[in-house]
Amino acid sequence: MKLVSWNVNGIRACVNKGFLDSFNALDADIFAIQESKMQKDQLILETPGYHQYWNYAKKKGYSGTAVFTKQEPKSVTLGIGMEEHDQEGRVITLDMGDYYFVCVYVPNSQNELQRLDYRMKWEDDFRAYLVGLKEKKPVIICGDLNVAHKEIDLKNPASNHRNAGFTDEERGKMSELLDAGFVDSFREKYPDMTDIYSWWSYRFNSRERNAGWRIDYFLVSDDVRDKITDAKIHNEVYGSDHCPVELDIEL
DSSP, X not given: XXXXXEEOSSXXXXXXXXXXXXXXXHOOSEEEEEOOOOOTTSOOOOOTTOEEEEEOOSSTTSOOEEEEESSOOSXXXXXXXXXXXXXXXXXXXXXXXXXXXXXXXXXXXXXXXXXXXXXXXXXXXXXXXXXXXXXXXXXXXXXXXXXXXXXXXXXXXXXXXXXXXXXXXHHHHHHHHHXXXXXXXXXXXXXXXXXXXXXXXXXXXXXXXXXXXXXXXXXXXXXXXXXXXXXXXXXXXXXXXXXOEEEEEOO
C-alpha cells in the first residue's frame, strides 16, 4: 500500500504548478494534502477513481486539509471533537476498517512564538486523541507536523534553535508523541540519513542550496512498525515549498 502526504501551500496555486501531474504520477492508494487554503466550491478537482474528503477552515484562504482515497472508508471524522481546535480544518480521520488514517496540519508557533502556548495545548489534546484511536486499532498519521524533531532533521540547527518549529518545547512534544506508542517511519528505515528535507524557505535560494527542514511525516502506531516496507521523501517534486512524503506499508 502506497500512502502520500503533501503540504501544497495553497491547492489552487499548486494546481497551476502541476499538482495533478504529480498526483497521477505518484499513484497513491491514499493521498493527503495540508494547507489547502480554500473554501468549499472554490476549486473542483477531478481525481477519477478517488473519493475526496475536505476539511475547510472557517477563516478564508487559511489552513485546511483533504484526503483522496481509492478505497471508500467506513466513516470520516473532521476535527478531533474539541471546538477550540476544530475551527481551522486541521484534521481528517478515515476509518479504513483495519486501521485509522489521520491527516493533520499542526499549528505553526509563528513569529516570536506568539502561538506557542496554544500549540502546546493542541499537542496534548491531539496526542490524547491519537492514543484513543490506537486503543481500538492501528493508526497511521501523516502531515505537516511543523517540527524538526532532531538536529539531523534540519540543515542549520544551531542558528534555528528557539525559532518556530525547532524549539525545545515543540521537539519535546514530538518526543512525547513517539513515546506514547508511535514511530517516525522515515527514521525507522533511515535512522542516520542526513541532508534529506521536506520543506525549504522561499528565501535565500534555500531549496537550490538544500537548506531545508524535515517537518512532514508519516507516523505509525508501534503495533505495525514491522509492516513498514519503505519511507520516501520526494524532493524531486516541485509545486510547493514542501515536497511530498511517502509511506509504503503492508497492512
